[in-house]
Each structure stands twice: as structure tokens, then as C-alpha cells.
Amino acid sequence: MMIDVFRWPLGIFLWTFLLNFIFTTAEGVKDASPVSVLHREKRDFQWKTIIVYEEKNPQNPPEKIGQLKNTRSSTRTSFKLFGEGANDIFSVNTNGDLFVKKRLDREKKSSYKLTAQLLDGNSEIETDEFIIEVQDINDHTPRFSDSPTGSIDERTKKGDYVLTVKADDDDDPSTPNGRIAYKLLNGTSFFTIDENTGVISTAGGALDREIQSQYKLIVQASDLPGSDGGRSSTTEVLIKINDINDNVATFSKRIFRFSVKEDQKPGFKIGTLHIEDRDEKENKKPRFTVTPPFNQIFDVELNDNNDGVLTLIKGLDYETTASYTLTITVTEDVVVQRPDNEKSGLALQLTPSAQIFITVEDVDEPPVFNQSEYTFNVLEGQTRYKVIGSVSARDADKTSHRIRYSIEDPKSPVEVSSDTGQLTLKIDLDREHQPSHTVQVTAQEESETGQKSYATVKINVLDINDNKPELANEGNVYLCENDEKGTVIGTIGATDADENPGKFRFALARKSLNFSLHDNFDNTANVILTHGHFSMDSSAETILEIEITDGGTPPQRSVTPLRLRVCACGHDRQFHSCREYYKSGISMSAIVAILFCIVAILVIVILFVLHKHYRRAALVNLGKPSSEIHEQLVSYDEEGGGEMDTDGYDVSVLSSAHRDGRLGPDPALPPTYAVVNKPQACKGDMAVMIEVKKDEADHDRDGIPYDTLHIYGYEGTESLAGSLSSLDSTSSFGSELDYDFLSDWGPRFRTLAELYGCDADTSY
Structure with missing residues (x-):
């Protein structure tokens, strides 16, 4: 349903x-x-947009700016505000009167959107929106964001753009309060400004950087154009005038004087020609011209400041020309100005010339060779003392000192005459060893300064036919067991150390029944087999003597043996193995090795014999009795007691002390000391002992003769103390002998008494 x-x-x-x-x-x-539902009711609120001016200072009570009207309002109704600034900036009473309570700023907020509500008690009757527009007033001044700068070339035409200035105003741009007009307060003779756009242009005045390089313009920006109540501000504008090449370069003075030493090298900077030019450096572009013929000697270059620098093209000679006078002109391309103040382009401007005086200073110059390099061609094989040429040098100064020549290289193949410069060979030249030689010859003045100069001498050694040809490619010639008659068993060639040996000719020095030689006339020859049947096992070694002749003058000949190997060959005579025949004789290296071995064996044998001899002599000495062991006496000082005293006394006193009874406290001793060379020491038993020892030494064939003096400590047979040698005593303690009697021998034997005696007598 x-x-x-x-x-x-x-x-x-x-x-x-x-x-x-x-x-x-x-x-x-x-x-x-x-x-009633389908038809819209007629609007009941009746008002227009409400306008209020900014920056008004509200008074107490607040300022009324309007009234809210509604056809349905009555004594029972009231109004209420909602929206931007409601009840804070704006308020309304029950009758609808609208008030502003605070200062308004249009640049912060230019309008407010509000909602009005009509109430009957607490019941809403109608609601509608309305707008309050804030009206602008001229409360802000124009302002420039920065201080602009610009530039323009000098001598520019009228109306050329320079730069644009810009100012801002926060007031309403749709009203005269926010519109800005620009004006120049100075510099109006050279610049103009568009009052609406702020574009600055040239006004037609002749801008000349050399008169004024920059301009500072004051630009004014004003609002409310055309009225006197506007606000304004100013800014400074910097305009730089760019330089162009509009000034002619000239010399700073008309005469320049310089001096230069004659030994200066090409490229030397003599002096600076200062230029005056009012333009900037980059527009300072002078060109210099040196009048002929001096332009072959001098030139002018630009330095970092674009001034002229006078330089040398070639060296000077005081002895030839002591001074120079020349003229130099300067030109430059500059910009000229037309009567209508427009640039016409570049035009050539001539400037006055400058006169240059140059004085050449004399210096002590080194000798000058007539050639910087000498070349001599010499045939090889030239012997020593052969003159190959000469060098020559002169003193460039007016004094004309004598010149001495020398060659400092000790390995030089030539020597030079110190007086004449004549070159003579010191060695025999061999092109094959060294094809050329380079020598430096020194020329020195005989003066206080001893100036030197050097020249190079190059000696080319020319070839002569002085080398014999040598056999080449002999390793490619061999015999195969299956070779037949007429087979070419190999091709030989030749080499020659000479430079152009010419054509080689080949022939057999001795005829062979089994081989023949065919000269190919191209520096090669074929070895041909005339009979076959060779075997690796049974065939003997075959040697062909090849005679080679070169094509030099005179021709050189050589005969070289060609040893032929017999090989087992396969297809196309590719050999697999060959029988090698070794040459008879011993090589030089083998001979040297054998000699070295023989010398080594001889040295070993000699060392072995000497070792055996010294060993046997040592055994013989060990077998002798202890009494025959010799001991050398060494003299001591007069304090006594030590072995150093032995040379200080006559030994004969010891051998006869007991027999003569001279054992007093201070025996009289000779004033001088001797050991062997005193005659009184050779008497009694000691003399016999010495003779016996000498006889033994003379008849000892195993002993080695010594050219030394042997001294024997022999006290004699009647000594009570016996031998004092430490060789027979095993220890200084436990001796059965009483050595107390040494104390009676006087102060000279004090030390011995203290060493061997029990109670040393110290009464002395």
C-alpha cells in the first residue's frame, strides 16, 4: 500500500x-x-555597506558609524552582533545603532564581515550579514627600499637610460594616498627622472669623467600628486661615470736620458718612458714608434701601467758606437665628440714626439771568437800531432789584451796551442770506436780580470776502409744426410764495421771437391753441394775457407773458416738433430781457471809446511828442562824488589856475593847500570853457561834464528838462595828456604826481603 x-x-x-x-x-x-512554502519572503533588513575611516580615535562614548534597520523591529526586539570584531571593536544597542570602540588601521585590515541578528526576547526573528569597509586616509609616507647605484659612459647622448628608482607606499594605491610621484632635487643639468616610473636618464649635458667621475642625486618620492598635503621622502642615488678612451696620451717630458752597459743582453730594459693620459688604465692604449734605423736596435714595450719601456733588440758595442740619439713618437686611438653630443667612434690622434739620448758605458768584455761553433772533418787513422784546424778569438775592448787558449777537459782528443789556437790530435782517431767528438775551447785575456769566453769545437771522424769484412749467417749453413748433388745447403752474408764498405765478393780460399760457392752479387753467396752421401756417424768434420772482399778503397780481404754440421733432416731440410764437432785446444777462460787452481794448491801446501814446522819447534821447546827456559831480565827503578830492577845492577855481584863475602848493608855498586855489555859480567860459571847456550843455538837446525839478545838469570852454583825465577816456583808460600839473609843486603833488596823473608829488618 x-x-x-x-x-x-x-x-x-x-x-x-x-x-x-x-x-x-x-x-x-x-x-x-x-x-507560503513555495514563495520567498521580502528582505526585512534595510541598509547599505557601512564605511568607517581608519585612524580615528574613538571617544567615550564610542563613535556611531551607522544603524541596523529592520522592518520587523519594535520596542520588544533587540539586535545582536556576531563575526569579526563583534562586541570588541564594534558594538550595537537595542535600537540598532552601530558603534566603533577602537582605532582602525586599513593597512592591517581593510574590511570586517559581521552578522546581525534580530531577536524578540530570546527568539530569533531574522539574521543577515553585512560588511564594514575601512576607508583609507593618507597616513603613510613613501619609502625607498635601498639606495640605488648606477653607471653610464661619459660623453653619452641625451636620453640614455641610467637606472630606475622605486618607492613604496602602504596607503591604498587606488587612491591618491597611495600614488607616488618622483622628482630630482639636484643634478638636473645632466639627468632627468620620469615622475611616474622613476626612470633616470641623461639630460644632454656633456658628461666628462675627467671633470667629474660620479654624481650623487637626491630623488624625492611624494604621494597625493598635485596637492600640497601629500607626504614625501628622499633617497641618494650614486651614478658613476664610466671612462672611455677620449683623451690623447702624451709623454710626460720631451727629453729622456739613459745609460746602458755594453754587455747587456737583448731584451734588457733600459728605462721607462712615462705617459700622461687622463683616461683610466684600461683606456690608456698608447702605441710607440722608434724612428729608423734605430728601430733595429731599440724597441718600446708596455709595462703594467701601460707606460713605455725602452728595451734592447740586439747588443751594444762601446768600441763601435758610444752613444745614440733617437726620436720616439706615441699614437693612440681615441673617441671624439660631435657637435650634437654623440660619439663618432675612434679617430687617430698624433701626439708630440720625445727625444731619447742613450749613453753606452764601456765594460771589460770577455774575448770574442770569430765563430761560436767550429766543425772539423778528420779522416780516421790520423796519428798524433796531426793539425786539424785552429780557433781564433779577439779582445773586444780597445785595450786589445793578448789571448791565451786552453782546453780544460783532460779526455779531449785534441790539444790547442795557447798562443795560436791551433788544434792538434792527441790520440789516434777511430770512427768505429767514436764517430764524433765535442770539445770546449777557452779563450782568456791576459789582464787583471782574466775575462774568459768559450767556443765549441766539433770533430767529425770520417770513415776509411780499415776494417776487414766478417762472415755472417754461418749458422744457417748445414748438411743433411739426404742432400743430393746440386743442393744449396745455405746462404752466407758479410758485415763490415766501416761506414760504406761497398759490395762484398765471396770466393773459396781453397777449392773443395764436395762444395762450391756461388756469389749472388747482392752481398750474399750460396754454398752448393757438389757430391752427396754424408752421414752423421761416419762423416768427418768439414771446414770451408771463405774469402770475402769488400768494395772499399783500398779493398780489405778476410778468410774465415766455415764449419759444416751434418744433420738428420726431414721434409724441406728441416733438421732434427746435428752432430757437433768440438774445436781442439783450450780456451783462454779454461787456461785462467787452471792457473788459478794451481796457485791455490801451492798456497795450501806452503801453509801446511809452515804449520808442521812451527808445531815441531813447539814440541822441541816443551821437551827441554826447566833450567834451560830462558827468561829476560827487565830493569826496574831504584826502589828495588821488582823484576824491573834487573837491568839496573851488575849481575856479576850476585854470582860472587857469597864467595867474596860482600854482604854488607850498603855494598858499593857502580854508578851506571848494565846487564850484558859489561865485561865483568862474563866471568866464572856464567861465562861458561853462556858459551854452552850459544853453542846449542848454533847447532840447533830446527831452531829459528832470532836477531835478539837473550839474557839469562843465572846466579851461579854457590848461591845460597838458588834461582829467584818464578818459573821454578809453584807458589810463593811454603818454601823451605830461608830468605831472611836478604835483609842484610841493604836497602836495595828491601822489596825481596819483604816478599820472601819472615821478619824483615827495617832498621835501615
Whole structure:
């Protein structure tokens, strides 16, 4: 049943009636007819957009700016505000009067959107939106964001663009409050400004950087154009005038004087020609011209400041020319100006010339060779003392000192005459050893300064036919066991150490029954087999003597043996193995090795014999009795007691002391001391002992003769103390002998008494 209602128009009408009834009931409207729902009611709020000026200072009470009106308002209704600034900036009373309570700023907020609500008690009757527009006033001054700078070339024409200035104003740009006009407060003779755009251009005055290089312009920006109540501000604009080459370069003075030493090398800077040019450095472009013929000697270059620098092209000679006077002119391309103040381009401007005086100073110059390099061609084989040429040098000064020549290189193949400069060979030249030689010859003045100069001498050694040809490619010639008659067993060639040996000719020095030689006339020859049947096992070594002649003058000949190997060969004579024949004789290296071995063996034998001899002599000495062991006496000082005293006394006193009874406290001793060379020492038993020892030494064939003096400590047979030698005593303690008697021998034997005696007598 519900579906039928929705399908038919009656059902639609019922649903529409029901919804309209619900809405009209909620609004408190009694009329619920369909006509009242379909037709919109007429607007009840009546007002225009409300306008208020900014920056007004609200008074107490607040300033009224308008009134809200509604056709349905009555004494029972009231108004209420909602939206931007409601009840804070703006307020409304029950009658709809609209007030502003705070200062407004259009530059911060230019309009406010509010909503007005009409209430009947607490019931809302109607709501509508409205806008409050903030009206602009001229409360801001134009301002420049920066201090602009610009530049322009000097001598530019009228109307050329320079730069643009820009100022901003926060007031409404659609009103005169926000519109800006520009004005120049100075510099109007040279520049103009567009009052609307701020574009600064040239005004037609002649801009000359050399008169004024920059301008500071004061630009004013004002609002409310055409009225006196506007606000304004100023800024400073810096305009730089760019330089162009519009000034002619001239010399700073008309005469320049310089002096230069004659030994200065080409490229030497003589002096600076200062230029005056009012233009900047980059536009200072002078060109210099040196009048002929001095332009072959002098030139002018530009330095870092674009001034002229006078330089040498070639060296000077005081002895030839002591001074120079020349003229130099300067030119420059400059920009000229037309009467209508437009640049006409570059025009050549001539400037006055300058006169240059140059004085050449004399110096002590080194000798000058007539050639910087000498070349001599000498045939090889020239012997010593052969003259190959000469060098020559002169003193460049007017004094003309004598010149001495020398060659400092000790390995030089030539020597030079110190007086004449004549070159003579010191060695025999061999082109094959060294094809050329380079020598430095020194020329020195015989003066106080001894100036030197040097020249190079090159000696080319020319070839002569002095080398014999040598056999080449002999390793490619061999015999195969299967070679037949007429087989070419190899091709030989030749080499020659000479430079151009010419054509080689080949022949057999001795005829062979099995081989022949065919000269190919191209520096090669074929070795041909005339009989076959060679075997690696049975065939003997075959040697062919090849005679080679070169094509030199005179021709050189050589005969070289060609040893032929017999090989087992395969297809196309490719050999697999060959029988090698060794040459008879011993090589030089083998001979040297054999000699070295023989010398080494001889040295070993000699050392062995000497070792055996010294060893046997040592054994013989060990077998002798202890009494025959010799001991050398060494003299001591007079304090006594030590072995150093032995040379200080006559030994004969010891050998006869007991027999003569001279054992007093202070025996008389001779004033001088001797050991062997005193005659009184050779008497009695000691003399016999010495003779016996000498005889033994003379008849000892195993002993080595010594050219030394042997001294024997022999006290004699009647000595009570016996031998005092430490060789026979095993220890200084436990001796059975009493050595107390040494104390009676006097102060000279004090030390011995203290060493061997028990109670030393110290009475003395």
C-alpha cells in the first residue's frame, strides 16, 4: 500500500504537506498552506555597506558609524552582533545603532564581515550579514627600499637610460594616498627622472669623467600628486661615470736620458718612458714608434701601467758606437665628440714626439771568437800531432789584451796551442770506436780580470776502409744426410764495421771437391753441394775457407773458416738433430781457471809446511828442562824488589856475593847500570853457561834464528838462595828456604826481603 502512495501524485502531495507542516510548526508560523512554502519572503533588513575611516580615535562614548534597520523591529526586539570584531571593536544597542570602540588601521585590515541578528526576547526573528569597509586616509609616507647605484659612459647622448628608482607606499594605491610621484632635487643639468616610473636618464649635458667621475642625486618620492598635503621622502642615488678612451696620451717630458752597459743582453730594459693620459688604465692604449734605423736596435714595450719601456733588440758595442740619439713618437686611438653630443667612434690622434739620448758605458768584455761553433772533418787513422784546424778569438775592448787558449777537459782528443789556437790530435782517431767528438775551447785575456769566453769545437771522424769484412749467417749453413748433388745447403752474408764498405765478393780460399760457392752479387753467396752421401756417424768434420772482399778503397780481404754440421733432416731440410764437432785446444777462460787452481794448491801446501814446522819447534821447546827456559831480565827503578830492577845492577855481584863475602848493608855498586855489555859480567860459571847456550843455538837446525839478545838469570852454583825465577816456583808460600839473609843486603833488596823473608829488618 505504501508503494502505491509514492507512485501516484496524490501520494507526493501528502508527503509535501506533511513536511511543510513540520517546518512551519517549528517556526511558529500559523499559515501552513503550500503557497507560503513555495514563495520567498521580502528582505526585512534595510541598509547599505557601512564605511568607517581608519585612524580615528574613538571617544567615550564610542563613535556611531551607522544603524541596523529592520522592518520587523519594535520596542520588544533587540539586535545582536556576531563575526569579526563583534562586541570588541564594534558594538550595537537595542535600537540598532552601530558603534566603533577602537582605532582602525586599513593597512592591517581593510574590511570586517559581521552578522546581525534580530531577536524578540530570546527568539530569533531574522539574521543577515553585512560588511564594514575601512576607508583609507593618507597616513603613510613613501619609502625607498635601498639606495640605488648606477653607471653610464661619459660623453653619452641625451636620453640614455641610467637606472630606475622605486618607492613604496602602504596607503591604498587606488587612491591618491597611495600614488607616488618622483622628482630630482639636484643634478638636473645632466639627468632627468620620469615622475611616474622613476626612470633616470641623461639630460644632454656633456658628461666628462675627467671633470667629474660620479654624481650623487637626491630623488624625492611624494604621494597625493598635485596637492600640497601629500607626504614625501628622499633617497641618494650614486651614478658613476664610466671612462672611455677620449683623451690623447702624451709623454710626460720631451727629453729622456739613459745609460746602458755594453754587455747587456737583448731584451734588457733600459728605462721607462712615462705617459700622461687622463683616461683610466684600461683606456690608456698608447702605441710607440722608434724612428729608423734605430728601430733595429731599440724597441718600446708596455709595462703594467701601460707606460713605455725602452728595451734592447740586439747588443751594444762601446768600441763601435758610444752613444745614440733617437726620436720616439706615441699614437693612440681615441673617441671624439660631435657637435650634437654623440660619439663618432675612434679617430687617430698624433701626439708630440720625445727625444731619447742613450749613453753606452764601456765594460771589460770577455774575448770574442770569430765563430761560436767550429766543425772539423778528420779522416780516421790520423796519428798524433796531426793539425786539424785552429780557433781564433779577439779582445773586444780597445785595450786589445793578448789571448791565451786552453782546453780544460783532460779526455779531449785534441790539444790547442795557447798562443795560436791551433788544434792538434792527441790520440789516434777511430770512427768505429767514436764517430764524433765535442770539445770546449777557452779563450782568456791576459789582464787583471782574466775575462774568459768559450767556443765549441766539433770533430767529425770520417770513415776509411780499415776494417776487414766478417762472415755472417754461418749458422744457417748445414748438411743433411739426404742432400743430393746440386743442393744449396745455405746462404752466407758479410758485415763490415766501416761506414760504406761497398759490395762484398765471396770466393773459396781453397777449392773443395764436395762444395762450391756461388756469389749472388747482392752481398750474399750460396754454398752448393757438389757430391752427396754424408752421414752423421761416419762423416768427418768439414771446414770451408771463405774469402770475402769488400768494395772499399783500398779493398780489405778476410778468410774465415766455415764449419759444416751434418744433420738428420726431414721434409724441406728441416733438421732434427746435428752432430757437433768440438774445436781442439783450450780456451783462454779454461787456461785462467787452471792457473788459478794451481796457485791455490801451492798456497795450501806452503801453509801446511809452515804449520808442521812451527808445531815441531813447539814440541822441541816443551821437551827441554826447566833450567834451560830462558827468561829476560827487565830493569826496574831504584826502589828495588821488582823484576824491573834487573837491568839496573851488575849481575856479576850476585854470582860472587857469597864467595867474596860482600854482604854488607850498603855494598858499593857502580854508578851506571848494565846487564850484558859489561865485561865483568862474563866471568866464572856464567861465562861458561853462556858459551854452552850459544853453542846449542848454533847447532840447533830446527831452531829459528832470532836477531835478539837473550839474557839469562843465572846466579851461579854457590848461591845460597838458588834461582829467584818464578818459573821454578809453584807458589810463593811454603818454601823451605830461608830468605831472611836478604835483609842484610841493604836497602836495595828491601822489596825481596819483604816478599820472601819472615821478619824483615827495617832498621835501615
